[in-house]
Amino acid sequence: MRIGFLGPAGTFSHAAVHASPRTPADAELVPAGTVHATVLAVQSGTVERALVPIENALEGAVNATLDALAFDAPDVRMVGEEVLAVRHCLVAAQDVPLAAIRTVLSHPQANGQCQDFLRRELPSAAVLPAASTAEAIRLVAAGEAPDPPAAAIGTALAAELYGAVVLREGVEDDASNVTRFVWLARDGAVDDAADAPGGRWKTSVVFSGDGDGRPGWLVRCLSEFAFRGVNLTKIESRPARHRLGHYLFHLDMDGSIADPRVAEAVAALEIHGASTRVLGSYLAA
């Protein structure tokens, strides 16, 4: 099985693939340059599965994943979930005092998860975005980061892989930091976990609509879940991308779409004129 992830080697996504019990021992791991490219590799069939970040406890939604799924990957479904503890390291090409560092490079999600540390310890460093944490570490280790001396934020494994030095460990703003990832597959792919007995299931859907001209359209949509006792675990709105003030709503809920209460609540969104897509039902991490 070919499994896509945000590369290069040493990202948190890579660590999550390795940590997942769903990764077969003989899997071929295929790095992609961006989260968008990772999702599209599933859509195009270049890989059979991918594991992508979708939400972080400190920094919130990974918009690249939500938008790629909603706009560019109509045949991709969520088939599983993982939660990974995310411990960030500040690394550099060699041992330098923090006061000398002029630039910090990392994935924007990682920079956001360490913003208190960056404000406190590196107040005058420029914080720049990189395609991933491991790519930031690779660039810093290779002396290719702008305005040196530069540091990067990422995994201890990436520091080791690219020959960088760990200056500080645990620079995330809260030690309980975790990121939630979702397993993706093309619609209709045989899901090995689908027949798993028991376990807690979740369902993710995305819906949008123009409202019905009365106040409270979104409340009426969401009440379909409340009335049926379906517990929503997350709601996220993203721009619908055609007009200001129009949104897509991403919902996560407890229960499988095979549960009639979930299926009926999702189907009832149509009564309110919403167009809805079920992104998948999967065993919760």
Ligand SMILES: O=C(O)C(=O)C[C@]1(C(=O)O)C=C[C@@H](O)C=C1
């Ligand atoms: O850059 C990485 O290491 C990734 O795997 C991406 C990512 C993310 O986009 O959320 C994954 C986990 C952490 O939250 C930080 C970065």
